Amino acid sequence: MSVNKNLQASPRGEALGPDHTARRACLGVFAASALLAVACARAQAAAEPLPVFVSLLPQKQVVERIGGDAVKVDVLVLPGQSPATYDPTPQQMVALAKAAVYFRIGVPFENTWVPKIQQAHPKLTIVDTRQGITLQPMGGHDHDHDHGAKPQAGAASKAPVNLDPHIWTSPPLVKQQAATVRDALIALRPAERARFEAGYARYAAELDALDADLRRLLAGKAQRRFMVFHPAWGYLASAYGLEQLPIEVEGKEPSPQALARIIDRAKAEGIRVIFVQKQFSRTAAEQVARAIGGEVLAIDPLAEDFVGNTREVARALASALR
Numbered sequence: 269m270s271v272n273k274n275l276q277a278s279p280r281g282e283a284l285g286p287d288h289t290a291r292r293a294c295l296g297v298f299a300a301s302a303l304l305a306v307a308c309a310r311a312q313a314a315a316e317p318l319p320v321f322v323s324l325l326p327q328k329q330v331v332e333r334i335g336g337d338a339v340k341v342d343v344l345v346l347p348g349q350s351p352a353t354y355d356p357t358p359q360q361m362v363a364l365a366k367a368a369v370y371f372r373i374g375v376p377f378e379n380t381w382v383p384k385i386q387q388a389h390p391k392l393t394i395v396d397t398r399q400g401i402t403l404q405p406m407g408g409h410d411h412d413h414d415h416g417a418k419p420q421a422g423a424a425s426k427a428p429v430n431l432d433p434h435i436w437t438s439p440p441l442v443k444q445q446a447a448t449v450r451d452a453l454i455a456l457r458p459a460e461r462a463r464f465e466a467g468y469a470r471y472a473a474e475l476d477a478l479d480a481d482l483r484r485l486l487a488g489k490a491q492r493r494f495m496v497f498h499p500a501w502g503y504l505a506s507a508y509g510l511e512q513l514p515i516e517v518e519g520k521e522p523s524p525q526a527l528a529r530i531i532d533r534a535k536a537e538g539i540r541v542i543f544v545q546k547q548f549s550r551t552a553a554e555q556v557a558r559a560i561g562g563e564v565l566a567i568d569p570l571a572e573d574f575v576g577n578t579r580e581v582a583r584a585l586a587s588a589l590r
């Protein structure tokens with residue numbers, strides 16, 4: 269990546285490197301010779317990969333499937349870190365200076381950090397991958413979320429609505445995010461349009477196959493509710509006709525009274541498995557599991573392999589539901 273040291277950013281955050289120089293030269297020679305134009309296209313194809321940042325690990329797969337060798341993806345929130353409270357490292361802040369684009373997704377640490385990142389790197393293109401997606405409220409009226417999005421400005425409703433940020437756990441929504449990524453990559457490097465469109469088409473087909481698998485795995489279950497500690501699966505649940513029952517209350521462990529109500533609910537619903545994720549304590553989940561004679565099972569909403577992991581999650585859900 270030494271070539272990138274001397275690169276400047278254009279107003280759209282585009283790297284002005286060998287790639288750009290080649291393009292400028294191409295414009296000059298295009299009319300003169302079709303052969304030279306072909307050579308120029310090759311020079312552009314061999315350009316340095318676009319340096320890309322994303323917030324979360326599952327987004328890395330989306331960008332890499334679409335961009336292939338034409339992108340180099342860095343992730344801000346590393347494994348084991350919380351998207352609610354993450355602080356980018358000084359090294360990440362420096363590396364962002366060289367990025368062509370940062371795909372944000374709407375997790376809470378971005379509320380603090382996106383303005384700082386934009387201020388430090390005014391020419392960096394920041395693309396919001398929530399575009400085209402309707403955010404839904406966090407499920408459960410008394411279940412607030414420690415990292416829920418702020419209510420939409422100008423919302424008519426007086427009651428504050430916490431919007432669910434976990435849009436990266438649902439195959440149909442990831443497909444929408446992939447289309448946003450494809451369009452942004454094409455805008456940054458139009459010479460690679462065909463590659464990005466083909467990468468998107470392949471990934472979209474993978475996501476469609478995943479969607480079909482989930483429909484098949486989760487169809488025919490009379491029981492539609494599952495219990496989780498942290499409610500990260502709201503969009504996946506909506507997409508497949510399920511409902512998550514969170515143990516966490518307002519982003520915290522439940523009080524003894526709340527825990528007693530949750531145990532009653534788990535019994536009434538015939539719950540057998542309590543789902544947890546490694547980023548959160550499993551104490552309350554274990555208490556519920558003991559009380560109902562059930563088990564605690566970890567599933568991961570922040571795994572890097574979105575497609576493979578989501579298939580595993582669906583199998584776990586399918587075996588937990590009657």
Ligand SMILES: [Zn+2]
Pocket residue numbers: 415434498499500
């Ligand atoms: Zn979460």
